[in-house]
Amino acid sequence: MIRVHYDSIDSTNTQARQLSAEHPGEWILVSSGTQTAGRGRFGRQWQSDTGGAWFTLVVPHQPDPEVQAILPLLAGLSVRQVLAEQLTLAGKQKPEIQIKWPNDVLLDGKKVAGILCERIKTGKQSAVLVGIGINIVNRFFNMDPAQFILPPVSVLEATGAKLQVGMVIQAVTEQLRLLIESGADACPRAEMMNEIEYCLAWRGHTVEIVRGSEKLTGTLMGLNPSGGLLLESGDQLHCIEAGELGLPVPLDHESAKTQAELQVRLQQIS
Numbered sequence: 555m556i557r558v559h560y561d562s563i564d565s566t567n568t569q570a571r572q573l574s575a576e577h578p579g580e581w582i583l584v585s586s587g588t589q590t591a592g593r594g595r596f597g598r599q600w601q602s603d604t605g606g607a608w609f610t611l612v613v614p615h616q617p618d619p620e621v622q623a624i625l626p627l628l629a630g631l632s633v634r635q636v637l638a639e640q641l642t643l644a645g646k647q648k649p650e651i652q653i654k655w656p657n658d659v660l661l662d663g664k665k666v667a668g669i670l671c672e673r674i675k676t677g678k679q680s681a682v683l684v685g686i687g688i689n690i691v692n693r694f695f696n697m698d699p700a701q702f703i704l705p706p707v708s709v710l711e712a713t714g715a716k717l718q719v720g721m722v723i724q725a726v727t728e729q730l731r732l733l734i735e736s737g738a739d740a741c742p743r744a745e746m747m748n749e750i751e752y753c754l755a756w757r758g759h760t761v762e763i764v765r766g767s768e769k770l771t772g773t774l775m776g777l778n779p780s781g782g783l784l785l786e787s788g789d790q791l792h793c794i795e796a797g798e799l800g801l802p803v804p805l806d807h808e809s810a811k812t813q814a815e816l817q818v819r820l821q822q823i824s
């Protein structure tokens with residue numbers, strides 16, 4: 555794997571795009587201490603001060619379309635697994651770490667990490683830039699909460715743990731590569747999807763999903779095997795391939811359907 559680290563750069567995704575043109579077919583890791591033009595989904599700005607893990611993994615062409623479809627979720631899963639492991643090693647009580655479909659990781663309900671996947675052409679083949687931003691020891695005080703859809707948080711703020719940024723980047727990269735490579739087999743892939751569904755944020759809640767100019771409200775039922783979101787709305791089961799979830803209303807656990815209720819309902823309507 556080619557690895558490049560900068561003290562500061564515009565965006566690791568932008569830099570990774572350039573490097574992948576020079577090295578088609580290679581796994582490449584680009585990281586930076588800060589980003590001056592960090593990008594989020596939907597053209598949003600991504601605040602990238604010192605103390606966060608800002609990196610992009612160039613995943614070379616994956617022949618298996620099933621793996622391609624779930625890359626953002628695998629990235630979220632690798633972040634979750636690494637944070638859980640490193641927090642345990644740091645002697646911290648296990649906080650709740652959830653994956654918010656399709657691209658975020660939540661720590662105790664707040665956004666600790668975001669993922670920006672971009673498909674690119676390298677030579678005759680395609681590759682995917684998996685850009686990952688994890689708030690590790692950076693802080694968000696003095697921030698206007700209205701700026702964010704979900705309140706941001708760093709690992710330090712949520713748990714008091716001072717994880718090492720370089721170690722987190724290394725471990726997430728290794729874990730993500732392992733998940734991608736073993737995901738080519740149907741059986742481990744199904745196990746990964748089960749794990750993602752188990753830690754899926756807002757399952758059983760009433761949520762609103764925005765797809766372009768369209769909005770759909772319904773119960774978040776789970777995921778299909780290709781990573782699409784299953785939403786029950788108007789007695790119909792919809793499978794949503796892309797979009798953005800708004801905060802559930804209400805957010806309390808009592809008003810959410812239980813796993814058992816969801817299972818029964820899925821059998822009735824699918």
Ligand code: BTN
Pocket residue numbers: 564565566567568589591592593594595596598600602607608609610657658667668669670685686687688
């Ligand atoms: C989002 O939540 O909207 C996705 C945020 C992704 C941020 C990461 S930081 C490393 C990489 N470089 C970027 O410019 N963006 C991604």
